[in-house]
Amino acid sequence: MVAIIETEKLTKSYGSHRGIVDVDLVVEQGEVFGFLGPNGAGKTTTIRVLLDLIRPTSGKASVFGIETTVDPVAIHRRIGYLPGEFTLYDxxxxxxxxxxxxxLRGGVDLAYQASLIERFDLDPSRKFKEYSKGNKQKVGLVAALQHKPDLLVLDEPTAGLDPLVQQTFFAVLREAVGEGRTVFLSSHVLSEAEKSCDRVAIIREGRIVMVDRVDALRDLAAHQVELRFVGPVQAAEFEKIPGVTGVVAEDHVLRMHVTGPIAPVVKAAARFELADFVSREPSLEETFLAQYSEPAR
Amino acid sequence: MTADATPARMRMPARHVRPWSRVYGLGSIYAKTMRDSRLSFIVMAGLLGGVMFVVGAAIPQVFASSSAREDIVRMAHDLGSVAAGVAGKPVNVGTLGGYISWKYGPVFLIIASLWSILALSSTLAGEAQRGSLEFVAVSPFGKRRIAFEKLAAHLTVMTLVLVIMAFAGWLTAALFGKLPEDAIPPQAAVGFALWIGLVALVFGGLALVLSPFIGRGPAAGIAGAALFAGWILNGYAATVPAFRIPADLTPWAWTNNHVPLGGEYDWGSLAFTAVIAIVLLAVGLEAFVRRDLGASMSIRTPNTPRALRGLGGPLSRSFSERLPVAISWAIGLGIFGLAMAGASRSLADSFGNSPDLQKTFDTIFPNFNVATAGGLLQLLISLAFIVVGFAASTLVSGWASDESSGRLEMLLSTPLARSRWAISSGLGVYGAIVVMTVIMAVAIGIGAMSAGSDAITPMVGTTTLGLYAAALAGVGFAVGGWRTSVAAESVALLVVVMYLIDLIVPALQLPDWIHQLALTAHLGQPMVGVWDPAGVVACIALAAGGLLIGGWGMRSRDVAR
Known part of the structure; x- marks a missing residue:
């Protein structure tokens, strides 16, 4: 696969304030890459370095194989950007x-621009200052999408959008990815990252703490398992299985958390007369919160 | 089974609010508004009180003798109608108070009224449009109380400023008055302050009434237009009879006979003005209470012609964005230039017929021949340099707003290099300065023609005002290359410094090299056709060099959010 974004020990500090530290990322062509983290974690700083709006203190970043500080205009020619907060001409x-x-981009396909305006249900005749927050966001989205960029860099793109427009937005994203384009999406709305991203990175206090596929990240969090037996079962039989924690026995029901492979639990359960087996997958949110419940390194 | 839907009343720990915090600070809406007004209080007290004190100190020194005072009286009465229209009513202009009232009265009133318009149009409507008022509106106070406390704070600050101005008037006359009739009694000082305050509140009240309906900007615009229209209509009603009826609708006309510093009182007109001000403030307050928060009718304005929308690129966009501001400045400066050019001949004749007065002015302004229309126009237009400088500052501020408001981030995510943005949008500012200069030149030309003077020389001479503005803007761009957030402020500071050098160095007879530090010292006397090539080259170099430095600076720094 072709790397569209690549960073190597990317660091940005603002004097005594932390920005980002040693960020290593690779975003490949055709994927939707989620960049997750709470407020102030360093998501926007990373994006601004990628776009050469701010310069790295150390390390380097490349987009389309071009180092961001060397020829930013060549990069900008192929990207669409929606900032997290923006104002335009009132x-x-x-x-x-x-x-x-x-x-500014030398023209766009007007039919595509018109289709985006229609799909996002935007009234283009109103002055920018008269728009609601959601409609301003739509203007920003169309501005970022209308030239069919090879890379979309979107910082909190669904902020202020109603659920219907959000659906439209994700449909447009899927179309873009279907055409081989790449999306770098920063968000703290985990459910939208979960349903739209192929891979996610979690940034915490300026450092990347995890990068993986969404489903692989889910595996890192404990499954909640509930076993219902016909007769009584010793909880100790399960407590000794590696990865099993928090076993609670209640009548003929055992509840436990399982981290890692679930097969040993299934094998142990098979030794008894099992009436029911329920295992709930952890959500990305649970993974995310699990990451943040650990102290920072 | 029933459920009690009434939530339990939580007992919140009592937090003591100190009495002073309820007056100034964060203890009440009134106190917060007072706190927010501290900068405007300092500026207005400095402007109104400071100007009153300085002018009061200077006039008796410049016109020290009885014969000089007689010359002033003669000049005030012989003044051409063009210039007389923008001055106050000439009552006892041979006295310190009468002179202040005649020459500076309208200036005091305009400054105070603009302040009141801006404050009262934005205190409620502006905050409502920003959304911050919603946080206050959901606190346990009625909208009427919120509006009343905000209004009360403005009235308090205005009262304090007017007290300072009145005291400065009385004090300066007591300290510097040369002739017995120079004394300004407390009654006159208070009468003048009341006139300023009440008229200002009429225009501020008008803005307050309109703002809940049409929003902050249009309300301030309409009230401001009424202020200036009233000034012009009343000033020229004697010359143009058709102006009389609309002029009579404005407080300028109601209070025409109230010239307390000149010893003429019309308390009845002041009482009428007070009633109108109170009615407007009450209606404005009630309109805020009854209207939806932040809702305003949009005033449909004609669509901007496509050619002026500025969609082609950063140059045309910047030009289009700056054009309304440039035209506004040009109209203000044009009216000033029209009046000055129109009055130049009659004023010069007055000087020519009064050797004492001419000698006085020759001492203060040794480089200007005030006995000629062109020389006097040059002197009068010199005052425009400070205004043009501030115009350049506001244009640079607009240029910088791309970055300070967060737009630049989106602009630079297009294939637009940073230096290209800086230089192209800077060129757009220069385009706006050209438009401003042309409008001023036309106005000055019309004024000169109306006075029967040569129009071409002063029209071409107006180019120096444009060059000076462009040079200052260039400095602003250079600073903006380092940090746009201080670019406009740097220009404003430079304007003030150069103005002070121009003003103080000749008056205090300081070494000439200090005066040479000011760019304005190198601009010749183009109104009489005398050009200084060094100054012209310096202006062009600053404009071009500043723009290039700005573009270079933008290349190597972080873009602010």
Whole structure:
């Protein structure tokens, strides 16, 4: 696979304030890469370094194989960017704003621009200052998408959007990925990352603490397992299995947390007369919270 | 089975609010508004009180003798109608108070009114539009109380400022008055302050009434337009009879005969003005209470012609964004230039017929021949340099707003290099300065023609104002290359420093090299056709060099959010 974004020990400090530290990332072509972390973790700082809006203190970052500080304009030519917070020209209409950004890119496919405006249900005739928060976000989204960029860098893209427009947004993302384009999506809404991302990175206090596929990350958190037996069962039989914790016995029911492979639990349960077996997959949110419940390294 | 749906009342720990915090600080809405007004209090007290004191100190020194005072009286009465229209009513102008009232009265009133308009249009509507008022509105107070406390805070700050101005007037006359009639009694000082305050509140009240309906900006615009229209209509009603009826609708006309510093009182007109101000403030307060929070009717304005929308790139966008501001400055400066050019001949004739007055001015302004229309126009237009400088500062502020408001981040995510943004948008500012200069030149030309003077020379001479503005903007761009957040402030500071050098160095007879530090000392006297090539080259170098430095600076630093 072709690496679209690559960072190597990327560090940015703001004097005494921490920015990001030794961030190593690889985002491959055609994937939706989620960048997760709470407020102030360093998501936006990383994005701004990738776009050469700020310069790294040390380390380096490349986008499309071009080092960000060497030729940012060549990178910008192929990206679409939606900042987490932005303002545009208050006195300009949404339509004029989109036309201006299209002109800055040397023109766009007007039919595609019109289709995006229609799909996002945006009234382009109103002045920017008259838009609600959600409609301003739509203008930003269309500006980022209208030129069909090879890489979409989206910082909290669904903020302020209603659920229907969110659905449209994710449909547009899927289409983009289907065409081989890449999405780098920063978010702290874990459910949307879970349903839209192929891989996610979790950043904490400026450092990447985990990068993996969404389903692999889920495996890291404990499954909640409930075993219902026909007769009484000794809890001790299960407590000694590696990865099993928090075993609670209640009548003929055993509840436990299982981290890692679940096969040993299944084998142990098979030695008794099992009436029911329920295992609930951990959500990404549980994985995320599990990461954050551990002290920072 | 029934359930009690009433939530248990939580006992919150009592937090003692200190009495002083309820007056100033964070203990009440009134106190918070007072706290937010501290900068405007300092600025306004400095402007109104400081100008009153300085002007009061200077006038008796400049016009020390009885004969000089007689010359002033003659000049005030012989003044051409163009210039007389923008001055106050000439009552006892041979006295310190009368002179202040005649020459500076409208300036005091305009400054105070603009302050009141801006404060009262933004204190409620501006905060409502920003959304911050919603947090206050959901606190356990009624909207009426919120509005009343905010209004009360503005009235308190205005009262304090006016007390300082009145005291400064009385004090400066007591300390520096040369002739017995220079004394400004407390009654006159208070009468003048009341006039300023009440008229200002009428215009501020108008903005307060309109703002819940049409929003902060349009309300301030309409009230500001009423202020200036009233000034012009009332000033020229004697010359243009058609102005009389609309002029009579404004407090300028109601209080025309109230000139307390000149010894003429009309308390009845002041009482009427007070009633109108109270009615407007009450209606504005009630409108805020009854209207939906933050809701305003949008005023449909004609669509901007496509060519002026500025969608082609950063240059045209910057030009389009800056154009309204540049035109606003140009209209203000144009009116000033029109009046000055129109009055230059009659004023110069007055100086020519009064050797004593001419001698006085020759001492203060040795480089200007005030006995000629062109020389006097040059002197008068010199005052425009400070205004043009502030115009450049606001244009640079607009240029910098791309970054300070967060737009630049999106702009630079397009294939637009940082230096190209800085230089192209800077060129857009220069384009706006060109438009501003052309409008000023036309206005000055019309004024000069109306006075029967040569129009071409001063029109071409107006180019120096544009060059000076461009040079200052260039400095702003250079600073902006390092940090846009201080670019406009740097320009404003430079303007003030150069103005002070111009003002103080000749008056205090300081070494000439100090005066040469000011760019304004190198601009010649283009209103009489005398150009200084060094100054022109310096302006062009600053404009071009500053822009290039700004572009270079932008390349190598982080973009702020």
């Amino acid at each position: 006195r300009m209409t949404g339509g004029d704003t989109l036309e201006y950004f299209a002109n």
